[in-house]
Each structure stands twice: as structure tokens, then as C-alpha cells.
Amino acid sequence: MDGTFNENDLSRVVEADRAHVWHHLIQHKPFETNDPRIIVEGKGMRVWDQKGKEHLDAVSGGVWTVNVGYGRESICKAVYDQLMKLCYFANSAGSIPGSIFAEMLIEKMPGMSRVYYTNSGSEANEKAFKMVRQIAHKRYGGKKTKIMYRDRDYHGSTLAAMSAGGQDERNAQYGPFAPDFVRVPHCMEYRKHELDGAPEENFGEWAADQIEQVILREGPDTVGALCLEPVTAGGGVIEAPEGYWQRVQEICKKYDILLHIDEVVCGVGRTGTWFGYQQYGVKPDFVTMAKGVASGYAAIACMVTTEEVFDMFKDDASDPLNYFRDISTFGGCTAGPAAAIENMRIIQDENLLQNCTDMGNRMVGNLQALMEKHKVIGDVRGKGLFLGAELVVDRATKEPVDEKMAQAVVADCMSQGVIIGATNRSVPGKNNTLCFSPALIATADDIDQITDAVDGALGRVFG
Numbered sequence: 001m002d003g004t005f006n007e008n009d010l011s012r013v014v015e016a017d018r019a020h021v022w023h024h025l026i027q028h029k030p031f032e033t034n035d036p037r038i039i040v041e042g043k044g045m046r047v048w049d050q051k052g053k054e055h056l057d058a059v060s061g062g063v064w065t066v067n068v069g070y071g072r073e074s075i076c077k078a079v080y081d082q083l084m085k086l087c088y089f090a091n092s093a094g095s096i097p098g099s100i101f102a103e104m105l106i107e108k109m110p111g112m113s114r115v116y117y118t119n120s121g122s123e124a125n126e127k128a129f130k131m132v133r134q135i136a137h138k139r140y141g142g143k144k145t146k147i148m149y150r151d152r153d154y155h156g157s158t159l160a161a162m163s164a165g166g167q168d169e170r171n172a173q174y175g176p177f178a179p180d181f182v183r184v185p186h187c188m189e190y191r192k193h194e195l196d197g198a199p200e201e202n203f204g205e206w207a208a209d210q211i212e213q214v215i216l217r218e219g220p221d222t223v224g225a226l227c228l229e230p231v232t233a234g235g236g237v238i239e240a241p242e243g244y245w246q247r248v249q250e251i252c253k254k255y256d257i258l259l260h261i262d263e264v265v266c267g268v269g270r271t272g273t274w275f276g277y278q279q280y281g282v283k284p285d286f287v288t289m290a291k292g293v294a295s296g297y298a299a300i301a302c303m304v305t306t307e308e309v310f311d312m313f314k315d316d317a318s319d320p321l322n323y324f325r326d327i328s329t330f331g332g333c334t335a336g337p338a339a340a341i342e343n344m345r346i347i348q349d350e351n352l353l354q355n356c357t358d359m360g361n362r363m364v365g366n367l368q369a370l371m372e373k374h375k376v377i378g379d380v381r382g383k384g385l386f387l388g389a390e391l392v393v394d395r396a397t398k399e400p401v402d403e404k405m406a407q408a409v410v411a412d413c414m415s416q417g418v419i420i421g422a423t424n425r426s427v428p429g430k431n432n433t434l435c436f437s438p439a440l441i442a443t444a445d446d447i448d449q450i451t452d453a454v455d456g457a458l459g460r461v462f463g
């Protein structure tokens with residue numbers, strides 16, 4: 001095999017894939033008889049598979065990534081030009097796109113100041129975890145090493161990121177995990193009945209107060225940081241209720257705890273603001289991001305922090321241990337920031353944040369209208385173009401539908417040429433939430449096509 005192939009001979013690609021590729025997040029047994037799906041091409045909101053079938057992509061590349069849509073010539077050109085000029089140099093030196101993108105990004109993040117480039121979202125989170133640990137050693141005599149994370153949140157696939165993972169079913173069989181990661185309860189209004197003592201009123205404040213209870217139990221002088229998704233993604237599209245974020249901020253301040261917001265999914269426009277935390281008036285100490293930063297045109301992830309944190313790593317230059325002793329090889333790739341600059345310009349020039357809000361509202365309206373017709377939809381939730389519809393057997397008990405039924409809805413939509421989310425886990429082990437995250441360029445017709453497909457699928461699957 002010399003790597004050449006005839007574009008028309010996609011059967012060869014399918015065979016090579018079947019023989020040699022190990023796909024993410026998927027059981028391979030069915031591929032012994034069925035063809036794996038190969039996505040060949042994309043334009044705007046649509047992709048084409050190896051059979052030439054067109055799909056409307058309602059999940060931005062499967063995992064909330066291609067925020068500005070496929071086939072953007074200006075991004076490709078920016079990447080090409082940059083790669084011809086300089087493809088890579090380790091980020092212990094700077095680069096032109098790395099510097100310019102950092103400046104653009106910080107302009108969108110008042111209060112933040114420093115950008116640390118990494119290989120992936122998981123690693124961006126681990127950089128913040130490592131900084132918290134280093135600060136604990138520098139400032140607090142080795143105390144304050146604990147990092148709190150929330151039930152149902154996800155922060156990545158590497159072992160320390162998994163140690164901060166709130167979805168038990170994802171972690172089963174991969175332990176033991178790293179020490180000093182401490183779980184706090186979820187804040188999901190729809191499933192608050194699962195939480196002992198959750199009140200009818202002011203649930204947001206109560207849920208935040210549970211974090212304080214954990215801090216007091218662990219000892220405030222042992223807790224260094226709290227890591228949260230602004231809107232929980234893979235855990236079931238969970239937006240925190242009114243009152244939650246303000247209390248979280250107060251609690252962090254009270255106990256001198258750094259607040260780490262994981263924007264790997266929400267970052268760069270997905271919720272209708274540049275960052276999800278900006279919807280709630282939060283002032284973070286660390287913000288991590290990946291997927292939408294360059295819409296998948298090139299790999300880029302980063303961890304952003306304040307000048308105050310940054311200063312802690314340069315205050316004593318004569319101490320050889322007093323700097324952040326860390327590197328990510330591909331943090332020095334220039335294609336990522338070159339693509340990210342153009343990605344951000346497109347979002348700005350095409351007013352896509354506003355479109356995201358408008359189309360998100362339209363989609364919520366459409367899904368709510370479907371609730372009238374399909375009793376199986378128990379809840380519609382999310383922010384901007386980051387939405388979920390939870391399927392339940394009974395609205396009163398909120399018992400989740402069997403995962404196979406939700407998968408049947410996804411498969412039915414697929415047969416109609418609409419890719420909706422592989423269902424997410426709002427109930428541990430039950431993938432019962434349909435997930436929608438079309439690109440921010442979605443039109444009203446696209447949104448209607450998606451919800452029409454869901455309408456048809458629910459009718460066929462549930463009758």
C-alpha cells in the first residue's frame with residue numbers, strides 16, 4: 001500500500017477502516033457484518049457519507065465541535081499560509097498566531113490574562129489541576145491539594161481528568177484514580193428528587209450550599225479548587241438553576257478556593273455568549289477550552305488564567321522550582337491558533353452569537369411544542385444551541401426510557417438524514433437524553449428540519 005487511492009473507490013477505505021481503525025467510544029462487534037460509517041465530505045451544516053448520503057449535522061461533528069460549519073475556505077487558507085511559513089516550534093518560544101489569538105481571546109474574557117496552549121481538553125484541565133497542586137505546595141505548605149468536581153460533569157479521558165469525572169459508568173473499570181479529587185452533588189432541577197433534602201423552592205442556592213457542606217467536611221484548608229462545567233454536556237445537558245452560580249462564587253471566595261470552569265464544550269459561542277460562564281456573571285480563576293476554539297479545522301486547546309495566578313509562578317525567579325514545569329508538544333503547533341483567529345473572526349463578522357441565541361430559542365420552542373404531542377419527552381433544557389430533550393417512561397415518576405429506545409430515535413433520525421446526539425447520561429447508566437448542538441450558522445429551516453425529524457422518529461418509536 002502506498003497511500004494512494006481512487007476517490008471513487010470508497011469500498012477500499014471501508015475495508016482499511018474495518019481492518020485497522022479502532023473507533024472512539026464504540027463497540028466494534030457490529031462492524032464484522034455492518035459497514036463502519038465513513039464521513040467523506042462536509043459543507044455548511046451538511047455532511048456526506050461513503051454511500052453519498054447527505055446528512056444534516058445537528059451535533060457539529062458529533063461532539064459540539066464544528067461551530068462555524070464545514071468547508072470554510074478562509075480558515076483553510078489561514079492554516080495553509082501559516083503552515084508554509086512555520087508549522088511548529090515548541091511553545092517555550094512564542095509564535096505569531098499563538099500571540100495574536102491569545103490577545104483576541106483575552107479581549108473576550110475580561111478579568112483573564114494568560115493563555116497556556118495544550119494538546120486536548122483533557123490536558124487543558126490537567127494543566128489547571130497541576131497549577132492548583134503547585135500553588136498548594138508553594139503557598140499552603142502542601143495543603144489545599146484537593147480538587148472538587150461535580151456529579152454528572154466530565155473533564156476528560158486521561159486518568160487525572162477521569163479522577164474528576166462525575167459519570168461513574170464512564171469510569172468503571174479504569175480505576176484506581178488519582179487521590180484528592182472530591183465529588184459534590186449535581187444541581188439538576190429536573191432530578192432534584194434524587195437528592196436527600198432538596199427543597200421545592202430555591203433549589204439553586206441549596207445545591208450550591210451542598211458544596212459548602214463538602215468543603216466543611218473535608219476541611220477548608222485542604223481544598224484548593226472547584227472544577228465545574230458551565231452547562232454540563234455529556235452528563236445530560238444540565239444548566240444550573242437560578243441562584244446557583246452566585247452562591248458558588250461566594251463560597252469559593254469565602255474559603256479561598258480557585259474556581260475552574262471547563263468550557264471545552266460551551267467555549268467559543270455554543271451557548272450564545274463567547275463563554276458559558278458569561279451567561280451567569282461568574283468570575284473564574286481558570287477557564288479551559290478545546291472543541292469549538294477552531295471548530296475542528298485544526299487541533300487546539302488551552303487553559304486560560306488570571307494575572308494573579310500567573311504571578312504566583314514568577315514571583316521568585318531565583319528558585320529553580322518556581323515556574324510551571326510542564327509542556328504539551330502540540331501546544332507549539334501554529335495551525336491551531338491560525339485557525340482559531342479566523343474562526344473567531346467569522347463568529348464576530350457573521351454575528352453568530354446572536355444567531356445562536358435566536359436559533360436556540362426557536363429550537364426550544366419547537367421541542368416544547370413536541371412535548372404536547374409526545375408524552376415521552378419529560379424535559380427540554382439547555383442554552384443557545386446546546387440543547388437536550390430527556391425521554392421518560394412516565395412524567396410523574398421521571399423513570400428514564402430504556403437506552404435502546406433512545407438509540408432507536410437517534411437511528412430513525414439518521415435514516416431521515418439528520419444526525420442528532422448519541423444520547424447523553426442524565427441518569428447514570430441510562431442514555432436517555434437526546435442531544436442537539438447544530439453549528440451556530442443554523443437557519444430556521446435547518447432547525448425545523450431537525451425537530452421535524454425528531455417528531456417523526458418519536459412517533460415511530462413510541463407510537
Ligand code: PMP
Binds near residue numbers: 063154229263301
Ligand atoms: N471537558 C468536557 C466538558 C468535555 O466534554 C470533554 C470532551 N468531550 C473534555 C473535557 C475532554 O476534551 P478532549 O477530548 O479534547 O480531551
